[in-house]
Amino acid sequence: MFKQVVTYFTLLCFVISTSGCASYQFGRLPSPYVIDHPQSITQNDVSVVAQVMNCDKAVTTFDCEMCEKKIQPVFIVIDNKSDSTYSFAKGDVVSHYLTAEEVAKKCARSTMGRVLSYGFLGLFIITWIIFIPMAIAEAINCPKINSRMRADYADSEIPDATIGPGRSLSGIMFVPQFTSDDKLIIPLVDRATGERLLFRFRDYQMPFRNNEESMKKDKPEVDTSNKTPKSNISF
Numbered sequence: 001m002f003k004q005v006v007t008y009f010t011l012l013c014f015v016i017s018t019s020g021c022a023s024y025q026f027g028r029l030p031s032p033y034v035i036d037h038p039q040s041i042t043q044n045d046v047s048v049v050a051q052v053m054n055c056d057k058a059v060t061t062f063d064c065e066m067c068e069k070k071i072q073p074v075f076i077v078i079d080n081k082s083d084s085t086y087s088f089a090k091g092d093v094v095s096h097y098l099t100a101e102e103v104a105k106k107c108a109r110s111t112m113g114r115v116l117s118y119g120f121l122g123l124f125i126i127t128w129i130i131f132i133p134m135a136i137a138e139a140i141n142c143p144k145i146n147s148r149m150r151a152d153y154a155d156s157e158i159p160d161a162t163i164g165p166g167r168s169l170s171g172i173m174f175v176p177q178f179t180s181d182d183k184l185i186i187p188l189v190d191r192a193t194g195e196r197l198l199f200r201f202r203d204y205q206m207p208f209r210n211n212e213e214s215m216k217k218d219k220p221e222v223d224t225s226n227k228t229p230k231s232n233i234s235f
Contacts (some may be wrong), residue, residue, distance in 0.1 A: 075171075099157070
């Protein structure tokens with residue numbers, strides 16, 4: 001009986017220390033310079049990078065299990081070395097993209113979430129004896145962590161913007177989770193002529209995916225058509 005109590009208490013302490021509002025740490029984003037990304041595509045002196053983060057990279061960067069929440073972070077870099085001015089809009093890439101605020105809400109720390117994570121342990125009185133004082137402390141700590149998370153996610157999000165000659169733009173775009181053979185198309189619109197440059201990225205150009213089968217595919221397609229595709233993510 002004593003051994004069972006010790007085992008239970010040890011397990012409980014482990015769960016408490018590894019879940020909920022215990023900690024939060026925002027990681028480093030990839031380099032914002034095109035030169036550091038060999039997978040970039042260049043058209044008309046405009047270079048674009050799109051890197052889809054795998055599950056491990058997403059956790060390391062955002063301290064959130066985004067794969068479990070069906071969220072796919074995509075790191076984008078746009079470097080305009082042309083004489084033209086281009087506009088970028090997240091809605092042109094994926095109409096149903098997720099804002100940083102929406103993602104932060106899905107990833108927010110919750111004191112009650114810790115209780116639910118205990119499962120059958122939550123049925124024991126001792127769990128609540130330990131949990132109640134911890135919950136009081138975390139009622140103060142959780143909002144602070146969630147506020148930091150919202151700020152970090154918002155700062156990392158790529159904005160809709162106009163990119164002038166010699167300017168660049170970079171950041172994270174959050175989209176619904178991709179399937180195995182998705183293609184990502186990033187359109188840029190010439191502000192003077194209305195012409196669209198379409199930067200088409202195949203799965204094997206997205207190194208964070210770690211998809212070995214994708215490396216066997218053909219070279220990337222570059223589409224300079226003025227027509228807007230019905231969907232910029234192919235399923």
